[in-house]
Amino acid sequence: MTILECCRAAVITASPDATAHEVARLMSEAGVGSVVITGPDDCPLGIVTDRDLVLRVLAEDLDGKKVKAKDIMTGDLLVVEDGTGIYEAVRCARAEGVRRLPIVDTGGRLVGIITADDIVRLLAEELRCVTDIIQEESP
Secondary structure, eight states: OOOGGGBSOOOOOEEEEBHHHHHHHHHHHHHHEEEEEEEESSSSEEEHHHHIIIIIIIIIOOOTTTTTTTHBBBBBBEEEEEEHHHHHHHHHHHHOOOEEEEEEOOTTOOOEEEEEHHHHHHHHHHHHHHHHHHHHOOO
């Protein structure tokens, strides 16, 4: 199973010049904990998480209507290509200590995102299926 088969295709994005306030509003409206910052070519440049907003804006007592996403985003983003296997993606995320993996096509354009929570839900569903098979096969 590839990462593209189990990711969220609807990724919340913003431009590098969006304000922290705008990014926070996007998160609130979409019910997500991160926004991927993309360039005009839809290639991911970085990510802003709810934690980034707290630590890099609120804790520093900065004006969220003036601070730009490019100034608080985590750059040097770990991404995986859409053909990557789910277990390989999990190993990459674990090795790098990240909870969110943007997924790109071969041209580097954003096509999805998967989070640690998504992976846990996927594995739980797989375990439920195995449990059902075991119960059906048990005498």
